[in-house]
Structure formats: C-alpha cells, structure tokens
Amino acid sequence: MTDEEIIERFEQENITLASFSKRFFAYIIDEVIVSFLFILIYLQSVGDQGSVEETIIMINSMVVYIMALKVLYHTFFVTMYGATLGKIFLKIKVISVNDLENPKVIFSLARAMGRLVSESLFYLGFVWAFMNPKRETWHDKVGKTLVVNVF
Numbered sequence: 001m002t003d004e005e006i007i008e009r010f011e012q013e014n015i016t017l018a019s020f021s022k023r024f025f026a027y028i029i030d031e032v033i034v035s036f037l038f039i040l041i042y043l044q045s046v047g048d049q050g051s052v053e054e055t056i057i058m059i060n061s062m063v064v065y066i067m068a069l070k071v072l073y074h075t076f077f078v079t080m081y082g083a084t085l086g087k088i089f090l091k092i093k094v095i096s097v098n099d100l101e102n103p104k105v106i107f108s109l110a111r112a113m114g115r116l117v118s119e120s121l122f123y124l125g126f127v128w129a130f131m132n133p134k135r136e137t138w139h140d141k142v143g144k145t146l147v148v149n150v151f
Contacts, residue, residue, distance in 0.1 A: 001097055017135050018092040018147040029086030034070050067116055074112035079105050091150045103145050111143025
C-alpha cells in the first residue's frame with residue numbers, strides 16, 4: 001500500500017495515528033512491566049548477590065535474557081492483542097499496514113527485534129518518528145505496522 005492509499009483508507013475507516021505522548025507513556029509502562037517480570041523470574045539469583053556491585057555485574061551478564069524477554073513480551077502481545085499492556089492501558093494499538101489487522105507473528109517478531117536495535121542505537125529509531133508524517137519508528141517500518149488510537 002502506498003502512503004496515499006493508507007491515508008485514504010484511514011480516513012474511510014476513521015482511524016487516527018497515536019500521539020507521541022501516548023506512545024511514550026506506553027513505552028514506559030511496558031519497560032516497567034518487563035523489568036518486573038525479569039525480577040520475578042530471576043529474584044533468587046538477584047537476591048543471592050552479596051553486594052550492589054555483584055548484583056549489577058550479574059544483571060549485566062544477563063542482558064541477553066532481558067532482550068529475549070522483551071522480544072517475547074512484545075511479539076506475544078502484539079500478535080495476540082495488537083497491543084502490549086502499556087498500549088492497551090493507553091488505548092492505542094499496533095496494526096499491519098497491509099490489512100489494518102493485528103500483525104502476523106513474523107511481523108510482530110521483526111518489529112520486536114527492530115525495537116531492540118532502535119534502543120541499542122541510542123533510540124534513534126524512535127526519534128525517527130518525529131520526522132515521519134506517519135509517525136513510524138524503525139521498528140514500525142521493519143514490522144510494516146503503524147500505531148493508531150482505539151475508539
């Protein structure tokens with residue numbers, strides 16, 4: 001679908017793009033949830049550390065597990081519900097640009113992995129949305145998705 005076709009379809013379906021502030025607050029909520037899940041899963045390991053420095057070293061050594069948890073969280077919720085818990089709370093959702101439905105698993109997975117790349121590169125993929133008329137981040141482009149308001 002071209003940009004013009006997407007805009008026309010959005011107007012026909014009365015769909016509006018989610019604001020930057022809603023997306024930001026959904027991001028914060030999701031980060032808190034993923035952090036809480038990580039702590040629950042690895043509470044015993046974190047509690048076994050003797051000092052703050054040892055705890056930080058242990059958590060740094062588990063960065064791959066944190067990234068995997070983020071990918072699983074985002075892929076599952078975006079595929080099943082079209083939104084993570086943060087997005088559900090703020091009444092926004094992720095839709096596929098092809099059919100305006102929840103993204104398929106492969107696109108949700110690509111989007112979640114693209115999100116990690118954006119975060120790793122100083123959040124440049126997120127900043128990209130400010131210069132894009134469709135408010136697309138890099139992970140939206142990779143996943144062929146847009147984030148819209150839910151009515």
